[in-house]
Amino acid sequence: MKCIIFSGADIFDYDFVASYIDSDDFIICADSGFRHAERLGLCADLLIGDFDSASEIGQNQYKEIITLPCEKDDTDTYAAAKIAAEKGADEVIIFGAIGSRMDHTLGNISTLEFLHQEGINACIINEKNEVGIISNGTVSVKKRENSFLSLIPLDEKVGFVSISGVKYPLENATIERSKTLAISNEFYDDIAEISVQNGTMLYIISKD
Numbered sequence: 266m267k268c269i270i271f272s273g274a275d276i277f278d279y280d281f282v283a284s285y286i287d288s289d290d291f292i293i294c295a296d297s298g299f300r301h302a303e304r305l306g307l308c309a310d311l312l313i314g315d316f317d318s319a320s321e322i323g324q325n326q327y328k329e330i331i332t333l334p335c336e337k338d339d340t341d342t343y344a345a346a347k348i349a350a351e352k353g354a355d356e357v358i359i360f361g362a363i364g365s366r367m368d369h370t371l372g373n374i375s376t377l378e379f380l381h382q383e384g385i386n387a388c389i390i391n392e393k394n395e396v397g398i399i400s401n402g403t404v405s406v407k408k409r410e411n412s413f414l415s416l417i418p419l420d421e422k423v424g425f426v427s428i429s430g431v432k433y434p435l436e437n438a439t440i441e442r443s444k445t446l447a448i449s450n451e452f453y454d455d456i457a458e459i460s461v462q463n464g465t466m467l468y469i470i471s472k473d
Contacts, residue, residue, distance in 0.1 A: 266291055268354035271298030271309075272342045272373060274364025278392045279304055282360050285390065293348060294327070296341040298361050311348060314341040340369070343376045350383045357387040363394055374467070378419065381465075393472050400465035408452040412472040416440060416447035416459065423464030430457035440466065 268291045276282055283305055286292075294302050296314030312327040315335045333344060342362060349357050357380050362373040373389060374396065380387035381398040388397040397404070398419070406414065414431060418440050428435045432451040440446050459468055 266352065266354050267356040267358070268293060268349040268352065270295060270342065270345045270349065270357060270359045270362075271301040272345075272359060272361040273297040274361045274366075274369070274391075276301050276304075276361050276391070281392055282390075285358055285360075291349070291352060291354065293345045295345040298342075299327075301361055311345075313345050313348060340372050340376070342373055343379065346376045346380050346387075350380065350385060354385055357385055359387070359389045360391065362389045363391045363396075378465075395470040397468050398465060399459055399461050399468055401461060401463065403458060403460040404468070405456050405458050406468060406470055408455050408457070409470055409472060412452065412470050414450045414452060414457055415469045415471065416450075417467040417469065418442040418464060419466055420464040423461060423466045425460075425462035426466070427460040428457060430454035437462075 267287065269286055271294045273296055292302060292307055292309040293311045293313065294309045296316060299309065299312055302309045309327050311329045311331065313331040313333065315333045315337065317335055333341065342359065346357065359373065363370050377387050377389055377396065377398055381400065388395055416426065420442065422439055422441050424439045426435055426438045426440050428450065430453055432453050
């Protein structure tokens, strides 16, 4: 099952977002993320949050509503991700997760890592970025128009990193979190392949 989570950061191109959504996707809105589903004309399966940043919620537009306390350990988006895992999602795409609040954005990266640890193929996407995680395996990523490919370790060191299909390939390299070796690579082919044998890292496809 594919699950779409709408978080609260701005979305500027709803046609772009709509291209990722299928009619049978399970839709979760995290707090003020409800406005994105409404803008897209979607009837969300679940609305969850403390609703400190949401108002004028149409109660009849959601199949289920879970109200969380304002004082809690998890962010609303993290709580939504936990529900997605409980529902048996094997793929999660989070929209509205990259915004002006750096703490929220980094918290959403932590949410992405949680989903990855649960064995779920997850990514954060907006109009200019796609963020995913690779750990002890291989992934193929698709070039976007005028895009760059960056790798950022989540571990202190990530070993045996190889990248093909890019202008600056790597083979069995070690990438340290405190360095910027793998930032702003360029796609050479439409598809780039990333392989990691020891460690966990973010891959980011981005454009200006």
